[in-house]
Amino acid sequence: MTGHELLEPGAHRAHGVADDAALAAAMLRVEVAWMRALVDGGAAKSDHADAVERAVDGWQPELDAAEVEAAGNPVLPLVNALRARVEDPDAAALVHVGLTSQDVLDTAQMLVARDALDRVLADLDRTAGALAALADGHRASVMAGRTLTQYAVPITFGLTAAQWLTGVLDSRDRLDDVRRSLPVQCGGAAGTLSRAAQLVPDPTDTAAALADRLGLSWPGLPWHTRRTPVTRLGDALVQVGDALGSMAVDVLTLGRPEIGEVREGAVPGRGGSSTMPHKQNPVLATLVHSAALQAPQLGAQLHVCAGQAADQRPAGAWHAEWPSLRRLLRLTVVAAGQAADLIADLQVDSGAMTRRAHAASEALLSESGDSAGDPSAYLGASDAFVETALARFRGGRGDA
Amino acid sequence: MTGHELLEPGAHRAHGVADDAALAAAMLRVEVAWMRALVDGGAAKSDHADAVERAVDGWQPELDAAEVEAAGNPVLPLVNALRARVEDPDAAALVHVGLTSQDVLDTAQMLVARDALDRVLADLDRTAGALAALADGHRASVMAGRTLTQYAVPITFGLTAAQWLTGVLDSRDRLDDVRRSLPVQCGGAAGTLSRAAQLVPDPTDTAAALADRLGLSWPGLPWHTRRTPVTRLGDALVQVGDALGSMAVDVLTLGRPEIGEVREGAVPGRGGSSTMPHKQNPVLATLVHSAALQAPQLGAQLHVCAGQAADQRPAGAWHAEWPSLRRLLRLTVVAAGQAADLIADLQVDSGAMTRRAHAASEALLSESGDSAGDPSAYLGASDAFVETALARFRGGRGDA
């Protein structure tokens, strides 16, 4: 228990995401792919790449923390350890040649980000599916609309779910865009591929080959100090938090005992209190809300760094990105899983909604001119909006 | 001098951007467009809309600040004042009917944002043009590459400018995307268009007509508590700050007297000191850097709000957006103008660059294996990267 899970309930959902083992594996994957790209470019032999691949196979490197600090990043110690493991000395000498630490670390972070995004996207799809069912099934579940905490006009729970759904789809589509364009970093010591250019006929071809082997995109030039790929990723993750957080806050409000219109699904052992036996706390909504409170600061951190990316590699503004990006990836993976579970099991008490809407109808209908009317008859375009959201859900991508 | 310009040097560049007068004018524009949309829907007569338009024409409303606070936002006082000015009582009674305050205020903010974005885009284009000329003209200007503050391998100033250019283009393209999809807000009291539905056959048609008249998009359903349009806008503005800030930091470093490779253009009266006659401070780069330090917190503010957008209109999370978005718009307008001036007049001392590159060639060439060589001969893909950036600049849009 030397980890950091006790203060991040749900951290097990992010097991293996962007942790040290995953990062080390990704860095090794970059080094191997680079060797293969050098082979493509005629600078190394297949035997060299095979030797490196054998050295990596099954290896779980243990780096010395003091060496990581001394190097300022984990790449140099990893490369040294890798070279020592490669049996063919010619191959060992070629490991990492032409790259710089930042090429390896930035690219490895894109790889671990991709894995995280795949998990997030799967959970967003799960959430979207459940929300679509709620939106469709509760088109007629009239409830009180509330603005600035007070009763407004009637709405339906179907519309509420449709709005949540649209937020989830917005964030899903943007995250998917980002996922499809995660770029390789490849520039060498100062962004000129100078060393690689000594080895291969066209180092930009080799960079493109590296990208190809890793399933990443080659953006045409390195981005050592142009951190758009990192901030785009961060912004998209924060947007996921926004969408889930806004939903969680509503669940928390509607689940207050005085309101009682929705409730987290009861799971044995979930939501208990250490002192009050009756308690059923909305744990998942609480944790999703907590995540949404945290994501903006992490996203801001990435921008604070991006705006100060100096020289050909900044002394600090690069380093300050790493823990925030990792934390943002893991936080989003956890929250997306929690939100999917939350929505899958959400208990909706449409009877309570309807009873309240009728009890509060005088307020809810004050705008309509007929405050003695039926709230269900004053729903305006609610159903049309549900249909818009569902059509988008069914039809796949497209922004709303 | 009751304004707030003394602590925001360059604020005059944002004259008329998102200030109270611009916002009031935009709110009135929304009310007029809505009247016209009601006419389209058969709920009002052209005469009504004409009467409202006459009342608005040339009017610069002065709202009472205490009334704005009492209402919690400026819309209700504005609507009351407008109704009082409309001579035809039937027309007056129709003003704002079917809308809610948030429809007007959110839409008006999109309108003032569009004006701000047009200014920013024009200045980014100006900057990009100047950077393209620098990149092209300095392909052969060898200089020291610097990583973690220390000498790395040689680069060219052309490559440096090409990287700045790519950052500017990245941010320009994203901002342009956002500008093209700025949406109208139209949902009525609680996002159902309930009141409008009493007036027109299909209130979503009326919403679309409103969008059309304002040149905004109609996203298919309201976004009262789904703040993607605001955060997308914010993220794009912060990205502009990132791109300009990273460039400004480089200018500041390269302009240190011990380095002296670039210098802000000397303009009479600019950069003087209150005590030291010799001083020529890099004022524009300083102010652009300052803006880049501020934008991330403003963008984070928008996300903090978005993740807590509760009910059908949040009590606080909506209100906390407004000053930050306005400030971010104005800050970016100012910084984009300053950056464009900075780059247009940038003094590049390629002789100093070359002299230093040769003086430091032992360090700069240590990677190459020939530390007695010529730095100009170890530039790798520098020129290819310049070409990539210039091709994108010339060819118009496309991401790198």
Place this chain on the structure above:
Amino acid sequence: MTGHELLEPGAHRAHGVADDAALAAAMLRVEVAWMRALVDGGAAKSDHADAVERAVDGWQPELDAAEVEAAGNPVLPLVNALRARVEDPDAAALVHVGLTSQDVLDTAQMLVARDALDRVLADLDRTAGALAALADGHRASVMAGRTLTQYAVPITFGLTAAQWLTGVLDSRDRLDDVRRSLPVQCGGAAGTLSRAAQLVPDPTDTAAALADRLGLSWPGLPWHTRRTPVTRLGDALVQVGDALGSMAVDVLTLGRPEIGEVREGAVPGRGGSSTMPHKQNPVLATLVHSAALQAPQLGAQLHVCAGQAADQRPAGAWHAEWPSLRRLLRLTVVAAGQAADLIADLQVDSGAMTRRAHAASEALLSESGDSAGDPSAYLGASDAFVETALARFRGGRGDA
């Protein structure tokens, strides 16, 4: 209406706080006090200082925005304009001599901060007084305790008010500490008082005299790049927002129509809706909550700058402080006034509290072992805690 009040409801409460006129007046006050300090040190004659004071008297300087930008800050244009107004050329030549722009601007900001703090402190006192009365008067008003949104054990409204009170006192005491130690900035061009040392026998005496004349403290050495005074001020202001925000969030929750245990006092014209006649929105609580959502980012901005204060005056990190500090001052003035009004008029429905506590007694007493009991009999140390808070309130200062 070229100001920025429409998007900051309540901005009139901060009229004259830290705006351009106040700042210009404060800068002029610094220049005059410096002349007097030079007289003390024998470097100028009383006549000189009198001449400068006459030039300043009643003057409301209008600075050219372009000149402010060209100088990078408003001090140089102001000094030039002042010198031009001073009739005695010898006196004119002595204006500002020995100071640097940062001395004047930092000190002026401390002066406008002091005015803002006086307003905030007065409103916090008003709030504390009202809260103490509520705590005292509602010791016996039993209500449901709520944790994680669900019923916990019974509490009293007196205890709730006592906790709010303690938070307000915590923030009041800290702000008062800060107010008492606001320092003068005085270091000259690069923090050595080199020019002043040419004029007076001991420039640190002159710095102390400047502080004395302005009622500020002289911290013994300049703090051009050691921004503790700014961040301490910012942290204390953010803490005020925390205390008020936490209270406002509770008011918003307890004022939901389904809960109905407190309500904002009804003031004609406050809280109305642009479309729904029945609505009584909790406007003040909403705006206070909004302020609490904004303050943390502004405080963070000051720290982002402080941690990068480089050289003997940073190029950007200093400039980025200004708008955030001003905004934080004004935001807190407004929120403190709104909170004081909110609490002064708060409508407490202790009957509703008691009815709910009894209706929910089974849940509220599940911990006690006697779920059929009386909630009023299971209040533990509630009254003792109320007494602790009131004793502190009555006894003046001291931390809890």
Place this chain on the structure above:
Amino acid sequence: MTGHELLEPGAHRAHGVADDAALAAAMLRVEVAWMRALVDGGAAKSDHADAVERAVDGWQPELDAAEVEAAGNPVLPLVNALRARVEDPDAAALVHVGLTSQDVLDTAQMLVARDALDRVLADLDRTAGALAALADGHRASVMAGRTLTQYAVPITFGLTAAQWLTGVLDSRDRLDDVRRSLPVQCGGAAGTLSRAAQLVPDPTDTAAALADRLGLSWPGLPWHTRRTPVTRLGDALVQVGDALGSMAVDVLTLGRPEIGEVREGAVPGRGGSSTMPHKQNPVLATLVHSAALQAPQLGAQLHVCAGQAADQRPAGAWHAEWPSLRRLLRLTVVAAGQAADLIADLQVDSGAMTRRAHAASEALLSESGDSAGDPSAYLGASDAFVETALARFRGGRGDA
């Protein structure tokens, strides 16, 4: 290597700080101390407390991550596991009785914070000692003062070190204040100590006894939703980052090869490049700067939560504190250690400083009126300011 050390170079310096094992140990310590406090109050026998202490002795609990999530925090699973280990069933039944999860978790975080603060304070003392020596030894080392990146007037390196020292002492003193007043959290289910009041004559005595046994302060009433202790701690930690960051940025600038006035001490293996053999990167200054870039967002996170602490325990705003506080503690421990090493080994080239000051004397003396003079003769109060800083260092506490 499932940890998170690769992206936080220097993380080994925070080994055992606020990690899961430390937190679990602290939580157990709270439970044992509470049992002892119950004994003091007559609610339990010494035998009970002995039995609990035996169960805890040497135990390293492994909590199930899914159970932690289900409970929403680690306390309930820990209490359950602890009860199962206590052999005496009467004692087991008394474990945790009267407390709530938040009491245990908040108090445990104060305990782990205290350990972290002790480490930070020791390293700040180490840094202060080294800076005092530098300030004292370099009173006569004239160097160029620089403002807005350009030459200003001459200063000394002694003054530079004295300013860094004062910043370190400011932050040290504030952190020490916070350390001395870290409070126990003790309120029971909803802040009334209701359950404890059933067991002991005066539950506030028992709360005070708990504090006493843990060496914490008892603030007189619980602070479940009044998060001043957390934000005060956070603000103080961020201030440490500010002080160290500002120093690190100066070291980075002065260590640029074109300036070369200071240099990080060369340690074998530190600062190497993965590709360029000549490189000696300023690793420690880079990492300290990186920390200073991160701390403000973490501190802001705590305030974002504090301003929304609702009900008697918030659903999310409490949870979002935990990872940020832990991260801020660990980040500061690491940065304080790195800064102490950095300053202890800092290489100061006073010859280079003097040479530059003379070479640039025309600019540096332009203010003085004698630009042909000696920079060493235009140092104003530099030495007096050094003395002020050293006097404070020698005399112990006191603010500057």
